[in-house]
Amino acid sequence: MLPLGPAGMANSPYMSFSAFAGNPLLIDLEELLSHGWLVPQDLESFIQSSKIRVKYHEVTVFRMNMLWKAAQTFFEQGNKADRQQFDSFCKEEKNWLDDYAMFQALNDHYGGKEWIVWDRDLVHRKPSALRHAAEERKAQVNYHKFMQWCFFRHWKKLKKHANDRNIKLVGDIPIFVANHSADVWSNQEAFTLDRDGKPFVVAGVPPDYFSEDGQRWGNPLYRWDVMKQQKYQWWIERFRKTFELFDILRIDHFRGFEAYWRIPAKEKTARVGKWVKGPGGDLFNAIIKKLGTLPIIAEDLGVVTPEVTALRESFGFPGMKVLQFAFSSNPQDNFLPHTYQKNFVVYTGTHDNDTTLGWYEKATEHERDFVRRYCKTNGTEVHWDLMKLALQSVADMAIIPFQDVLGLGSEGRMNFPGTVDGNWEWRFTWEQVEPWAASRLYELSALYGRTNSDRLNLAPVK
Numbered sequence: 001m002l003p004l005g006p007a008g009m010a011n012s013p014y015m016s017f018s019a020f021a022g023n024p025l026l027i028d029l030e031e032l033l034s035h036g037w038l039v040p041q042d043l044e045s046f047i048q049s050s051k052i053r054v055k056y057h058e059v060t061v062f063r064m065n066m067l068w069k070a071a072q073t074f075f076e077q078g079n080k081a082d083r084q085q086f087d088s089f090c091k092e093e094k095n096w097l098d099d100y101a102m103f104q105a106l107n108d109h110y111g112g113k114e115w116i117v118w119d120r121d122l123v124h125r126k127p128s129a130l131r132h133a134a135e136e137r138k139a140q141v142n143y144h145k146f147m148q149w150c151f152f153r154h155w156k157k158l159k160k161h162a163n164d165r166n167i168k169l170v171g172d173i174p175i176f177v178a179n180h181s182a183d184v185w186s187n188q189e190a191f192t193l194d195r196d197g198k199p200f201v202v203a204g205v206p207p208d209y210f211s212e213d214g215q216r217w218g219n220p221l222y223r224w225d226v227m228k229q230q231k232y233q234w235w236i237e238r239f240r241k242t243f244e245l246f247d248i249l250r251i252d253h254f255r256g257f258e259a260y261w262r263i264p265a266k267e268k269t270a271r272v273g274k275w276v277k278g279p280g281g282d283l284f285n286a287i288i289k290k291l292g293t294l295p296i297i298a299e300d301l302g303v304v305t306p307e308v309t310a311l312r313e314s315f316g317f318p319g320m321k322v323l324q325f326a327f328s329s330n331p332q333d334n335f336l337p338h339t340y341q342k343n344f345v346v347y348t349g350t351h352d353n354d355t356t357l358g359w360y361e362k363a364t365e366h367e368r369d370f371v372r373r374y375c376k377t378n379g380t381e382v383h384w385d386l387m388k389l390a391l392q393s394v395a396d397m398a399i400i401p402f403q404d405v406l407g408l409g410s411e412g413r414m415n416f417p418g419t420v421d422g423n424w425e426w427r428f429t430w431e432q433v434e435p436w437a438a439s440r441l442y443e444l445s446a447l448y449g450r451t452n453s454d455r456l457n458l459a460p461v462k
Contacts, residue, residue, distance in 0.1 A: 022151035171246030214270025358410030
């Protein structure tokens with residue numbers, strides 16, 4: 001899954017307002033009906049104008065209004081047991097929740113303007129200014145705490161429902177955080193900021209497969225020397241919290257822990273920058289010392305050096321293989337399945353890729369010919385061909401985007417790296433989901449030993 005934090009700029013889950021909080025848009029409004037905090041008529045009027053794209057403005061306005069109403073009803077009429085659960089949640093999550101709720105209350109007050117242009121005393125977090133804001137914005141602070149309580153209640157039910165059926169959830173932890181976030185505002189000393197709170201160097205990657213200008217993400221970089229002095233406590237708590245939501249974690253941009261691309265903030269692209277050494281194994285040793293050995297997938301794509309590989313292998317983290325990268329060169333390409341070792345996770349494509357059908361349609365003739373020869377196919381069902389390649393490989397885990405299962409073209413693409421508009425909007429409808437697709441996916445999974453059963457049951461799915 002993509003990161004679950006409240007999405008910030010351009011609705012990106014990688015530019016969240018918090019590395020600890022959950023996205024209020026994922027709260028189950030129907031569950032709130034059962035408590036009496038909403039009534040059925042509240043939910044009857046809203047129909048999103050598109051079935052296949054998320055219209056964030058429509059959804060956000062409606063849902064946040066509903067959540068505000070639910071919160072006010074809860075605080076005015078909530079029963080004692082619910083209030084005790086809410087109070088216990090706030091106490092248990094105090095180390096991040098108080099700053100997050102205050103940040104969001106102020107973010108609402110300032111109309112979404114970056115925290116660096118707020119009142120100077122709030123920018124610099126003077127205690128008297130924070131106390132005054134807490135009193136003045138008490139209702140908004142409680143509203144954001146209420147939403148987090150709802151989110152984590154609902155997500156834990158979802159996770160239990162999955163785990164009870166022997167299904168594990170794989171999540172994603174971004175390496176960087178947004179500058180306009182509770183994390184940076186409340187931990188300014190740990191980020192590369194000037195005296196006004198502006199980043200003077202920012203994150204990204206140099207020119208690569210996805211973009212000839214590279215990707216200038218714009219996130220502030222970490223002051224790893226400061227974080228080391230703090231014994232990496234922020235990272236330890238971040239991993240601890242994220243593992244409450246997921247069974248396995250994919251670490252985004254793992255290579256940045258070995259060395260990261262530092263871009264002067266004045267640069268408009270990522271072409272100008274330099275590689276700077278990261279914390280390496282020191283960080284993961286500190287996390288493992290506190291939390292134990294963790295089920296982690298290392299996203300080791302991009303510029304992978306021997307040092308990056310050595311770091312990943314030293315902790316036994318599986319790396320990633322993407323089949324869409326495999327056919328541009330020759331039979332020695334290390335993204336081709338016959339080159340794999342077991343400790344990898346293979347994807348047909350990720351959220352940053354086109355769908356397999358969309359990729360094939362735009363591929364060079366060399367790539368299309370290579371695919372057809374490698375798969376012994378005519379290419380008419382290339383998405384199933386690549387899914388079969390992934391499932392029959394020796395990689396310990398295979399991950400298939402749902403868009404490929406549905407056989408969608410570029411209309412199903414989730415994200416186009418290096419662009420801002422139109423991303424993170426894809427959604428499916430149940431009319432697209434045919435029973436035969438599940439049956440066929442099951443058959444391939446069972447044939448190649450990727451089911452929990454040692455028997456191959458080919459009965460059709462009804």
